[in-house]
Amino acid sequence: MRGNFQISRIEFLITKKWGKRGGGGGEGCCPLNKDNNEPGDSTLIYRPEPGRKRLGGSECTAEREGRKAMANKLISEMGLPRSIANDALSLTEFELMELLDVNLKEVISAVAHISEIACPPYQTALSLLEQRIQVEYLAGHLPTRLEGLDAALCGGIPFGVLTELVGPAGIGKTQFCLKLSLLASLPSSYGGLNGRVIYIDVESKFSSRRMIEIGVNSFPEVFYMEGMVQEMAGRILVLRPASLSEFTESLQQIKVSILQNQVKLLVVDGMSALVTGEFEQGPSRQHPFAWHISFIKSLAEFSRIPVVMTNQVRSRSSDEASRYSFQVQSKGDNIEEITRSDSHLVAALGIHWAHAVTVRLVLEARSGHRFIKVAKSPISPPLAFPFDVTSSGIILLNNDGIEMAGPQINTIHHQGSS
Amino acid sequence: SFMIVGVVDKGHKAVLKPEDKLKISENEALEILKAASHGCRLDSFEGSHAIVNGAQTAWEMLHDEAMLTRITTSCTDLDNILGGGISCKEVTEIGGVPGIGKTQFGYLFAILDFCINLELLLLLRGNRNYRIQLAVNVQIPADYGGLGGKAIYIDTEGSFMVERAMQIAEACIKDMLEYDGLLRKDSQTRHLKMQPKELLGNIFYFRICSYTEQIAMINFLEKFVSEHKDVKVVIIDSITLHFRQDFDDMALRTRVLSGMALKLMKLAKTFSLAVVLLNQVTTKYSEGSFHLSLALGDSWSHACTNRVILYWNGNERYAYIDKSPSLRSASAPYSVLYNFAVLCNHASRKLGEI
Numbered sequence: 162m163r164g165n166f167q168i169s170r171i172e173f174l175i176t177k178k179w180g181k182r183g184g185g186g187g188e189g190c191c192p193l194n195k196d197n198n199e200p201g202d203s204t205l206i207y208r209p210e211p212g213r214k215r216l217g218g219s220e221c222t223a224e225r226e227g228r229k230a231m232a233n234k235l236i237s238e239m240g241l242p243r244s245i246a247n248d249a250l251s252l253t254e255f256e257l258m259e260l261l262d263v264n265l266k267e268v269i270s271a272v273a274h275i276s277e278i279a280c281p282p283y284q285t286a287l288s289l290l291e292q293r294i295q296v297e298y299l300a301g302h303l304p305t306r307l308e309g310l311d312a313a314l315c316g317g318i319p320f321g322v323l324t325e326l327v328g329p330a331g332i333g334k335t336q337f338c339l340k341l342s343l344l345a346s347l348p349s350s351y352g353g354l355n356g357r358v359i360y361i362d363v364e365s366k367f368s369s370r371r372m373i374e375i376g377v378n379s380f381p382e383v384f385y386m387e388g389m390v391q392e393m394a395g396r397i398l399v400l401r402p403a404s405l406s407e408f409t410e411s412l413q414q415i416k417v418s419i420l421q422n423q424v425k426l427l428v429v430d431g432m433s434a435l436v437t438g439e440f441e442q443g444p445s446r447q448h449p450f451a452w453h454i455s456f457i458k459s460l461a462e463f464s465r466i467p468v469v470m471t472n473q474v475r476s477r478s479s480d481e482a483s484r485y486s487f488q489v490q491s492k493g494d495n496i497e498e499i500t501r502s503d504s505h506l507v508a509a510l511g512i513h514w515a516h517a518v519t520v521r522l523v524l525e526a527r528s529g530h531r532f533i534k535v536a537k538s539p540i541s542p543p544l545a546f547p548f549d550v551t552s553s554g555i556i557l558l559n560n561d562g563i564e565m566a567g568p569q570i571n572t573i574h575h576q577g578s579s
Numbered sequence: 580s581f582m583i584v585g586v587v588d589k590g591h592k593a594v595l596k597p598e599d600k601l602k603i604s605e606n607e608a609l610e611i612l613k614a615a616s617h618g619c620r621l622d623s624f625e626g627s628h629a630i631v632n633g634a635q636t637a638w639e640m641l642h643d644e645a646m647l648t649r650i651t652t653s654c655t656d657l658d659n660i661l662g663g664g665i666s667c668k669e670v671t672e673i674g675g676v677p678g679i680g681k682t683q684f685g686y687l688f689a690i691l692d693f694c695i696n697l698e699l700l701l702l703l704r705g706n707r708n709y710r711i712q713l714a715v716n717v718q719i720p721a722d723y724g725g726l727g728g729k730a731i732y733i734d735t736e737g738s739f740m741v742e743r744a745m746q747i748a749e750a751c752i753k754d755m756l757e758y759d760g761l762l763r764k765d766s767q768t769r770h771l772k773m774q775p776k777e778l779l780g781n782i783f784y785f786r787i788c789s790y791t792e793q794i795a796m797i798n799f800l801e802k803f804v805s806e807h808k809d810v811k812v813v814i815i816d817s818i819t820l821h822f823r824q825d826f827d828d829m830a831l832r833t834r835v836l837s838g839m840a841l842k843l844m845k846l847a848k849t850f851s852l853a854v855v856l857l858n859q860v861t862t863k864y865s866e867g868s869f870h871l872s873l874a875l876g877d878s879w880s881h882a883c884t885n886r887v888i889l890y891w892n893g894n895e896r897y898a899y900i901d902k903s904p905s906l907r908s909a910s911a912p913y914s915v916l917y918n919f920a921v922l923c924n925h926a927s928r929k930l931g932e933i
Binding site: 272284287319459517566 | 777
């Protein structure tokens with residue numbers, strides 16, 4: 162029980178240093194270990210034993226979620242320690258020795274014990290797969306009903322990760338979102354997820370009428386039934402935040418309501434509009450919406466729903482980097498060629514965002530035709546499908562797709578579309 | 580002749596003071612020093628330890644390196660520039676822009692460390708004359724068992740797609756079966772019974788959601804690996820994420836990162852693991868223009884033993900050895916296929932051609 166003693170000692174001394182905090186300093190915190198229960202006095206982390214397999218326990222996950230979003234903030238910034246583990250693990254061994262007035266060996270064993278408790282439990286990849294197959298619709302995919310795209314994405318828009326739709330204005334991103342919203346709200350007998358949809362409409366592009374038109378034309382058998390239009394439309398909740406801070410607030414509320422209200426899809430239409438003006442392009446360190454990215458990702462992950470976000474394009478600025486320093490020397494003579502082949506348009510929101518999304522679908526217009534390209538996906542080849550916008554939403558003109566080699570899968574063109 | 584600075588006895592009392600100069604020959608002086616140092620130590624060691632505790636001579640290290648196994652990347656050109664593959668006792672960092680294939684390498688190593696019959700894979704890729712400078716671990720019989728590898732996959736981004744791991748596992752086994760069928764017609768093919776799901780069962784998946792958990796995980800790894808001795812590779816995808824966002828105290832960040840790097844290196848060395856860290860990309864201003872560079876800053880770039888950068892060169896994907904103590908800077912092309920993870924550009928031959 163020595164380890165426990167050390168942990169409580171650490172807690173005591175850290176409390177002493179930073180002042181006592183009132184009970185329940187953070188959401189979702191529970192006593193560090195059951196034997197050492199001091200209610201009302203501490204904010205500690207509860208973890209199931211590591212090395213023990215997680216059997217899809219949703220209670221622990223929910224608690225963890227409460228901490229996830231804020232866990233990146235260093236404790237001392239808040240003036241109050243939020244978790245012992247954070248402190249103990251961020252300080253060096255010597256600082257801890259000084260703080261606790263114990264020798265190195267004890268510090269090492271206490272840190273090892275805390276690490277073991279703070280470390281999340283594991284699963285084998287196999288049990289992950291089996292869980293998904295058993296529990297989720299199509300092993301975790303929302304079919305788009307666009308055959309070629311669904312095949313490329315191994316079933317459809319994946320659950321639990323961020324999917325981005327990026328393209329120039331008017332290309333069809335909102336149409337795609339409307340169709341997806343319908344698909345998520347359809348009853349399971351018609352291949353839908355039978356759930357609610359939260360549609361965050363930043364640029365006021367949502368049109369109920371258009372959505373119903375899509376519904377009536379794509380699924381006439383459903384929509385001609387009495388009361389279905391009202392039912393389906395009633396499942397789609399539209400939010401219109403006017404600023405980033407309103408959006409932040411809404412996100413917090415959404416987190417709570419997702420599980421309670423059977424929300425099966427989250428759409429954020431106009432992510433880039435929220436941050437335009439507040440975001441500096443270029444190699445700046447500060448990412449004003451980094452918190453939002455990680456929050457939405459954790460939301461997607463713990464609720465296992467698909468999250469679709471749209472992104473605009475902007476012109477490539479001249480100081481945009483696209484090469485590594487070791488590349489420059491060898492390309493001295495080909496610079497012109499390079500700049501010509503690089504498109505003038507790039508996705509807004511920067512490279513941090515680009516790392517955070519899991520699936521990126523690029524919509525573009527080239528010589529009068531529109532294409533939807535699977536630009537980034539861990540499971541799909543880089544295919545481009547020609548598409549069109551019709552009364553029933555989006556349809557693919559060709560289900561086989563054109564394979565695009567190289568980084569041109571990522572480039573965005575906007576020429577000559579009607 | 581030597582000048583003896585001072586001699587102390589066991590109780591650390593000065594026996595001879597620096598003022599006393601001794602006129603003795605070199606050999607005699609060495610004898611005295613040896614006797615003195617032997618007397619002071621509680622244990623006596625042999626060989627190199629006699630000089631400094633815990634040290635190894637370069638010769639011993641050379642021998643160790645020769646015995647080192649490497650995990651193939653399944654791409655001959657890439658293996659060539661890597662000296663055979665990812666080293667099993669070192670930390671290798673792989674970075675690149677989104678979509679270049681970093682996570683694909685992660686999946687690959689998680690699955691392939693089990694199928695470590697390297698010659699098999701290389702022959703499969705059509706390169707029968709290729710010789711790798713590696714000594715296969717003498718304890719592995721010349722069949723499938725290989726490193727007996729299990730993998731730890733630490734996911735900080737939530738981007739692990741189990742469907743993809745399944746695809747790769749299936750492709751890997753399919754390739755093995757075909758090779759087996761073609762070449763080993765006479766011997767028993769007992770390892771054919773492996774199922775893709777078994778390979779997935781050998782991957783321990785941890786989902787890390789904050790930098791605290793990341794530090795805790797790395798601290799806990801030592802215990803975990805000592806309890807699961809068949810783990811041969813640890814993949815962290817990505818090392819960057821939780822350290823990029825609002826970590827305002829840069830000094831703390833640097834310190835935490837370097838602490839992590841040291842622990843990982845020690846882990847790799849102690850348990851003979853291949854540690855693979857995936858890193859993201861940022862822009863950096865140098866020499867008058869903006870360049871891409873791996874994230875986490877300059878101090879981190881010193882932390883990893885080996886660094887590989889994945890980049891686009893025209894329409895092809897290339898890997899560049901940016902930093903390595905023993906490998907030259909070189910680039911090699913690779914491609915990501917959807918019935919296998921990573922493959923050489925050239926080896927598009929059909930399986931039948933050997």
